[in-house]
Amino acid sequence: MAITMAVIGAGRIGRIHAGNAALNPAVRLAGVADAIPDPAAKLAAELGTRVLTVDQIFADSAINAVLIGSSTDTHADLIQRAAAAGKHIFCEKPVDLDLARARECEKVVKASGKACLIGFQRRFDPTFAAVKARIEQGEIGVLEALTVISRDPGAPPVDYLKRSGGIFKDMLIHDFDIFRWILGDEAQTVYAAASALTDPKIASEANDADTTAVTIRTVSGKLCQIHTSRRAAYGYDQRFEVLGSKGLLQAGNHRPTEVAAWGTDVVSFDKPEHFFLQRYEKAYRNELDHFVAALGGHEKLRVGIEDGVKALELADAATTSWREGRIISLR
């Protein structure tokens, strides 16, 4: 199947996806749209394609796939319009900040029969994907427990946080997806503790937290703990480990180089890759290629809109658990 793809959103993440699309020989890039003209023109020029409007994209029957990398508040509307226009969809996470709205999108997409990949790019990271594959091969037997450590180098501005939906929807949405994907099980109870420790304004102005500790117990009794922080002095930290009856698999950070320096005080190594653009560079590429392969019928779509909805359910539950100080039962 020939993929003719248009990209909506020429910001940081849109540029990455568009660049990866341009590298995939099965994709013809039909054009780029953005609410702001300049970034769209710049990206289109770099990739040798045209600037389009969103309306043009949905009206052009030659375009059979859209990549939605615009701001979060546009996702649900664009998903629904794209599904209505009969296009396959690759949409950045989250589907929407509102669970009910996300569920509506899921219905529309399911009714359309088109693919809708939600951008949980971590599933396509070489290290994370290798852990998943080894679990499926039975290397560690029956799964029992998952520990996730997820830390950002620094918090976004408080103004961003006010509109972010809160740390559980904005940051842990990825970790909730990791939980479902790695343990292959659904949550029965969710408990979330949290604090604002790095900047008092995160609590006083954004009514949010920056440090969290989430516990999920699954319907089969598996246990998952997620710890996140908005600020790690040493940078970006993306690790998890999963215990099974036959052993443990750990997913570690990637480093820019493999230099070891033996000095008068310590033996030192590089810090992890700087931030998500560096750490997940290969993941973004793999994700786009997987989307294209799935449209072409060469692979089965590995993450769909239902995964986006279910991660949001967990984020909602964690938010409530934290705000109301109680354990949330989901099933």
Next chain:
Amino acid sequence: MAITMAVIGAGRIGRIHAGNAALNPAVRLAGVADAIPDPAAKLAAELGTRVLTVDQIFADSAINAVLIGSSTDTHADLIQRAAAAGKHIFCEKPVDLDLARARECEKVVKASGKACLIGFQRRFDPTFAAVKARIEQGEIGVLEALTVISRDPGAPPVDYLKRSGGIFKDMLIHDFDIFRWILGDEAQTVYAAASALTDPKIASEANDADTTAVTIRTVSGKLCQIHTSRRAAYGYDQRFEVLGSKGLLQAGNHRPTEVAAWGTDVVSFDKPEHFFLQRYEKAYRNELDHFVAALGGHEKLRVGIEDGVKALELADAATTSWREGRIISLR
């Protein structure tokens, strides 16, 4: 100060402490007592000392320190008798399985004015102690979060578990002490999830769990997550990591050797030290030496009976949280 010490309990842990006492040049070993004659005789012979009865020990005014390594159900009684007899005390954890009884012991000991070290030997492990020292030197700034991973190679027999007080008192008592010691803060809320995943009899016969996920939020908002399992296929696993405003300190496992083997499939290293006797060999030695140094006035006692009581409070709270499915507020 010359230390004349008697050892009560010639089992596995009593032998270790007695052996370390024999290696400490400031200690004169006065004798060994055990409810069962043979182990006492064997240990006494190996260390060139005598077999005594417990009564003889408490009656002998030349003995100014007792080391209690007998079974858990004897601890409280022996602590109280030793305190009454004016002896310094080194007692294995726990003080008692019953919190009220442990608090009684604390009162008696405090009234006696004698030292009472409770055997949280992990505080004396070189790696764990180095993390603590570096925290105190300010290396990672203000503490924010602690993640503890603590796994045993295999569960004890179900008959043992029935009398153990449950996993939170029997196994996590050490981890609760690590929490208090490393974060230097007290718990405000405790939440515990748990499952019996390794052996159904642990639930059905011992009414216990083998896999736990505990979350503690401190009075200052710090977050601590503890994950434990009774059974790790790869052996004994003792790690924690503590995040602060300026960085992260991780305490890793120790390995028997530093061999790396590059084979046709993988590059492999030794598993961690087999179990606590191997991993904490140095810790037990350091702990005994510290007790002696504290009695001699050379060091300030670093862990007292109040620490034993407070760890038990947390174990009690976690047990209740798990059994009743609710968050426990301690303060």
Next chain:
Amino acid sequence: MAITMAVIGAGRIGRIHAGNAALNPAVRLAGVADAIPDPAAKLAAELGTRVLTVDQIFADSAINAVLIGSSTDTHADLIQRAAAAGKHIFCEKPVDLDLARARECEKVVKASGKACLIGFQRRFDPTFAAVKARIEQGEIGVLEALTVISRDPGAPPVDYLKRSGGIFKDMLIHDFDIFRWILGDEAQTVYAAASALTDPKIASEANDADTTAVTIRTVSGKLCQIHTSRRAAYGYDQRFEVLGSKGLLQAGNHRPTEVAAWGTDVVSFDKPEHFFLQRYEKAYRNELDHFVAALGGHEKLRVGIEDGVKALELADAATTSWREGRIISLR
């Protein structure tokens, strides 16, 4: 400066360079030539360029740079023709197997005033380049000693080895360049020991060795040891470490993933990247980009034909040392 580049050689390495050239926005790819038509046509189609003959390339004044990735025996001739045609040159190592011939090429290139980068891609590996940069920043003070470990997963066919110029020219040429580049010094004496241990035909039919131990003492007394093997059961191994007055810098292998697996016997990690195409994927890309940046005047050319000649001098000396069982003095 706009770079219009033609690629000679559409085999494994030619394809890599051509692909990287296509990714560099400052390069216009003018065409691809190969003695065999099919690979050239395939590569040209993939990159959206034309098939050219070598004569067409040298005759086309719009082409100002040629990338020579054809077989070793064509290098010297093509370098000389390219220089005569006034083109900048990016040529795979080695310049030639014959030192005198390589020196002729050097003269012709120098006379032409054009750039001639010889493909020592390891200099552009992120890890190796970071070590070099940190040395130049003075991190380890005055350099004293270098240890290089360089092992291939398996030996090429004996028929290839017969025409290869021997292990020192065919395999260690890269390591000799690493020596000169990292220590920033020239050899005074060279000693080489070697054996054929993996396959007796390597000695009996190719009159070659598969395992080597080279020692170089520089004019300033620095010491370098190089160990290579044609066959490592665990794959490709590319490491070195450099000792200075203030510390040690080690360059380690890269791994496909950062998974750690804790099993019943060992804790294991991935083997190093499979072979040079994987390990040096980024290096090849960086190398091409550097060549383009150097032609554009944005960077100073970091490796020239003189480096190719000097590495060959060392390979010649090592070959003689081994064959004649004596220490070779170069200065």
Next chain:
Amino acid sequence: MAITMAVIGAGRIGRIHAGNAALNPAVRLAGVADAIPDPAAKLAAELGTRVLTVDQIFADSAINAVLIGSSTDTHADLIQRAAAAGKHIFCEKPVDLDLARARECEKVVKASGKACLIGFQRRFDPTFAAVKARIEQGEIGVLEALTVISRDPGAPPVDYLKRSGGIFKDMLIHDFDIFRWILGDEAQTVYAAASALTDPKIASEANDADTTAVTIRTVSGKLCQIHTSRRAAYGYDQRFEVLGSKGLLQAGNHRPTEVAAWGTDVVSFDKPEHFFLQRYEKAYRNELDHFVAALGGHEKLRVGIEDGVKALELADAATTSWREGRIISLR
């Protein structure tokens, strides 16, 4: 067999061996001798034994083993007297700085029929011993190459170096033993390059080197490279790696703790153990225990005076190679 042992030499190394002897339940410590009275008295007091003269030791027929930890220039004489007196011998390395004299000692000892362990304690290091055991179990197949890195934290005073016999006898004697022990083969050719890089007085006053690069080719064609330095800014470095047809085994350094510190610049670990007393603490203990077990007939003596002589032959050859700038053939 009951071992009644006397210790000659109450300096740094004598104290270690004497302390280990005191910890071995099969040993009765008969006394301690030293040319200087104070250290002997101090050590005897600590261990609860007597001060003896060397003559008393050799005259006392109840003493069946002597431990020689006195200065190097006394070793040969004491070995010969001990053998003549019918005593088993544990003597620190080297047998003597003079090869002919060492060979005489070997003859006398062999004639006596008594055990004579030479103190190559590295063979008893847990990591090194594990590598040896795994080689013997066939894990890496047929051995091909050995790379040894051996660095001290700092050079001894020049006055010491003048009397040391030179770096190859004083420092590399251990590495030559590692070579023979690990590869299980004998040298055919030896080549040594060396420089004085850390302190010009090492060359000008002691006529010695501080940095070496030795190559040994064995009779079966195996290759060994040894790199040593008297001064590593980061401390003590004791590593080797051995390549076989089926894989690679690496022996790494030991660290005081397993703390990882993730800071704003790097992720750092402890440096290796400070120096040989720390790194080889367990090795010294294991070595003494092995000697006792061998005397008791429980183990076969794993290192004898012939090993001391053969390491010295290699040190002699390396010294000549370096001084005369030629390759030495031994067989």
